[in-house]
Amino acid sequence: MKSVFFFISFFIINSSIAQVSDFKDIDFESADNMAELYKGNGLDNLPLLAYNLTYNLDTDVEKFRAIYTWVCNNIDGDPKQDNEVFEKREAYKNDSVAFLKWNNEFKKIAFEKLFKQKKTMCTGYAYLIKELSFLVDIESEIVDGYGRTTTTNVDNLDLTNHSWNVVKLNNKWYLVDATWSSGYFDDYNVFVNDYNDGYFLTDPILFAKSHYPLEKKWLLNESLDNTMFTTSPMVYGETYKHNIMPISPNEMHLSSTRHAEIEFSFKSSQNIDLNKVSLMQYMGIKEKRFKIYDLKKEDNLITFKYKFKYKKDYDVHLKIEDDIVATYTVKVTE
Amino acid sequence: MKNQRKKVSYLAGIALVCLTLFSITTAQAQDVTTDISFVVKGNVSDETGPLPGVNVILQGSRTGTATDVAGNFEFPIKLKKGDVLIFSYVGMESQKITIENQESAANIALEVDMNLVEIIVTGKVATKKVYTSKKNKDN
Numbered sequence: 001m002k003s004v005f006f007f008i009s010f011f012i013i014n015s016s017i018a019q020v021s022d023f024k025d026i027d028f029e030s031a032d033n034m035a036e037l038y039k040g041n042g043l044d045n046l047p048l049l050a051y052n053l054t055y056n057l058d059t060d061v062e063k064f065r066a067i068y069t070w071v072c073n074n075i076d077g078d079p080k081q082d083n084e085v086f087e088k089r090e091a092y093k094n095d096s097v098a099f100l101k102w103n104n105e106f107k108k109i110a111f112e113k114l115f116k117q118k119k120t121m122c123t124g125y126a127y128l129i130k131e132l133s134f135l136v137d138i139e140s141e142i143v144d145g146y147g148r149t150t151t152t153n154v155d156n157l158d159l160t161n162h163s164w165n166v167v168k169l170n171n172k173w174y175l176v177d178a179t180w181s182s183g184y185f186d187d188y189n190v191f192v193n194d195y196n197d198g199y200f201l202t203d204p205i206l207f208a209k210s211h212y213p214l215e216k217k218w219l220l221n222e223s224l225d226n227t228m229f230t231t232s233p234m235v236y237g238e239t240y241k242h243n244i245m246p247i248s249p250n251e252m253h254l255s256s257t258r259h260a261e262i263e264f265s266f267k268s269s270q271n272i273d274l275n276k277v278s279l280m281q282y283m284g285i286k287e288k289r290f291k292i293y294d295l296k297k298e299d300n301l302i303t304f305k306y307k308f309k310y311k312k313d314y315d316v317h318l319k320i321e322d323d324i325v326a327t328y329t330v331k332v333t334e
Numbered sequence: 335m336k337n338q339r340k341k342v343s344y345l346a347g348i349a350l351v352c353l354t355l356f357s358i359t360t361a362q363a364q365d366v367t368t369d370i371s372f373v374v375k376g377n378v379s380d381e382t383g384p385l386p387g388v389n390v391i392l393q394g395s396r397t398g399t400a401t402d403v404a405g406n407f408e409f410p411i412k413l414k415k416g417d418v419l420i421f422s423y424v425g426m427e428s429q430k431i432t433i434e435n436q437e438s439a440a441n442i443a444l445e446v447d448m449n450l451v452e453i454i455v456t457g458k459v460a461t462k463k464v465y466t467s468k469k470n471k472d473n
Contacts, residue, residue, distance in 0.1 A: 048391060
């Protein structure tokens, strides 16, 4: 009985954060196995691929899951295309006609590369998700917008640089980002396939911490606006992986005075070990941990406090295990 | 008297079974007669002309073919009303075409126009870099 209660409360907590919990009764193992079974399959026959991935799955969410994991684990990010698009977008920032002309030429090259080498950038991922879904009668759209990373769209909506998808399952729209789920570029700009489940059917509020669409309706939450996007703490792929929702401070750039107490808090549906929570800064390449206090956990909310001692500009990072999940800047004055 | 009544109901039972059986078979027969199947042929093109290599697949199956150099195809099996053909080519908008019932026609000729996908390219793949403010970068 106790364990039943535990499970029920676990799901209630879960549902408050992750949208994927709308499908908590569904085990994605068979869907993921289908994706694994067709690993290495080419893109020369999309209808056949879509059929193979989904024919023995019963529900739309499982079918979509098989398509999603297949795309994430079989398509590689292409740093060359990524850079080229990025440069052209910057160059033609104020000349949309020239950009569109370039876009239409580049599109052909990009599709050829996707088709033959299975390499692409966000648009290609989003296109495949939409297309494969369409082929099995699941409604999906490509959403263009601003992706917030450590180097772009940090404090302003500077550059439309990213595409992701919305998908309609059981008459409700959900958010997914196959590009950022698929992996990352390492220090040598080489693509590393490292599936991150945190961008699959993500809670709109968490999703909006790093994704702002050109069409506001695709935020899927009316209360969100772009100031929240650019002022929120910096989040990372690991934030999504651990399903961390930073609560306070709710802004990235903070100012404080010496020995003033700052309370930090965040929510997670996952079972976070308090011993693995830390606040740190880099001194060169060395990590220095701050001596945080009053660290506690109530339901799924984790809080702690810290007083900065010196007059200084700090870059502080919230860390869970070995992963940085949020960054703040703190300007400490006398 | 009692026996006779039993006999009657027994016969009635048999009659009922026969009746049901016949009505089922006639219902089936009717289905068959409306299930006319067609040979489906066609040509697929885009704004520049015939499009070779377009996949043509019956939805919900592995059955299909691809267009030849002149953009022509003949579907390998006969199709019936309500079947959905998918036309797909990477970079083009996929199309689904439902086979309509065409009285007396044994052939269906499809003219399919494919259009380039309308997208704007973007590119931002995730990195593992940690944010550093400008002030701290200079230090």
